[in-house]
Amino acid sequence: MIKFIVVAILLILLFGGGTRMIVAGGAKSLNLGDRLLGDGDGATLQVAGQSYGAGERNKLNIWVPTGTKKTDRLPVIVFLYGGGxxxxxxxDYGFAGRAFAKQGFIVVIPDYRLVPEGHWPDFLEDSAAAVAWTDAHIANYGGDPDRIALSGHSAGAYNAVMLALDPQWMKGAGSDTSAIRGVAALAGPYDFVPFEKGGRADVAMGDIRPIEKTQPISFVRADAPPLWLGHGTADTVVRVGNSQRLAAAIEKAGGAATLRTYDGLSHNDVIMALTGPLSYKGPVLAEMTDFLRVATARRVTPAP
Incomplete structure (x- = not known):
């Protein structure tokens, strides 16, 4: 009964009273709902609006576990949000920053160019630039540049997986895919051609030929960073087959991919399950962070 009341209050906050919710095709401001969903104790917004490039949207926020010192060397997550x-x-994604920071991670959440200002590959170039900035500067905030992983939801999951699989994006940002220790991605479109003519993907991708170069599944390789792919079976926005096909292709190529499907969860359920009050939807946060801890574990140098 208490759980029902809490969820009812959250729904009122999120869908009424001037607050907005993460919805299919767009991430909208959570405002007050974001704070309530975020479970803020134990996490601190250390930096807001740090530039990582020259563009208006080339800015990022950094969340840290409360009490983090500059001399710490904590594992790092660059989280790329969705929104088609x-x-x-x-x-709008303080709830994700708080959730991961409370688990012991430094969390970097960058903005990136969106339609109509940006199209493919602008959002990939910006995402790569944000990761390269993190690699170069995160030690100043208590993070370990040798322990960086990526995460994301929906379009952000696409961005994260593309950076890990296709080396050109990190190279273009003056870095390398070796800077990425792993990717934990939720409900991403990885194999979604043909595009619906005039649809969101069609417009965002632009007139790219061959179209296969926009698809993460085209770049599977054995030496890619390990992937964890989470997807709800009730997702009607990005079908679960995207994650299933990518995981199978990675494994066939000799790489490492973990597929986790959540029965009955929708496109939005999997991201909202990161929050305390809605964590009953599934063990998404626990399973993502279990993977990310292993992926970002300190490397042990063999004794000579």
Whole structure:
């Protein structure tokens, strides 16, 4: 009964009273709902609006476990939000920053160019630039540049997986895919051609030929960073087959991919399950962080 009341209050906050919710095709401001969903104790917004490039949207926020010192060397997550490449803002994802920071991670949440200002590959170039900035500067905030992983939801999951699989994006940002220790991605589109003519993906991707170069599944390789792919079986926005096909292709190529499907969860359920009050939807946060801890574990140098 108490759980029902809490969820009812959250729904009122999220869908009424001036607050907005993460919805299919767009991430909208959570405002008060974000704070309530975030479970803020134990996590601190250390930096807001740090530039990582020259563009107006080349800014990022950094969340840290409360009490983090500059001399710490904590594992790092660069979290890329969804929104169909049409909408989203770093300030709307404090709940994700808090959730991961409370688990002991430094969390970097960058903005990136969106339609209509940006199209493919602008959002990939910006995402790569944010990761390269993190690699170069995160030690100043208590993070370990040798322990960086990526995460994301929906369009952000696409961005994260593309950076890990196709080396050109990190190289273009002056870095390398070796900077990425792993990717934990939720409900991403990885194998989604043909595009619906005039649809969001069609417009966001632009007139790219061959179209296969926009698809993460085209770049599977044995030496890619390990992937953890989470997806709800009731997702009607990005079908679960995207994750299933990518995981199978990675394994066939000799790489490492973990597929986790959540029965009955929708496109939005899997990201909202990161929050305390809605964690009953599934063990998404626990399973993602279990993977990310292993992926970002300190490397042991063999004795000579």
């Amino acid at each position: 490449w049409y909408s989203g803002a770093r300030d």
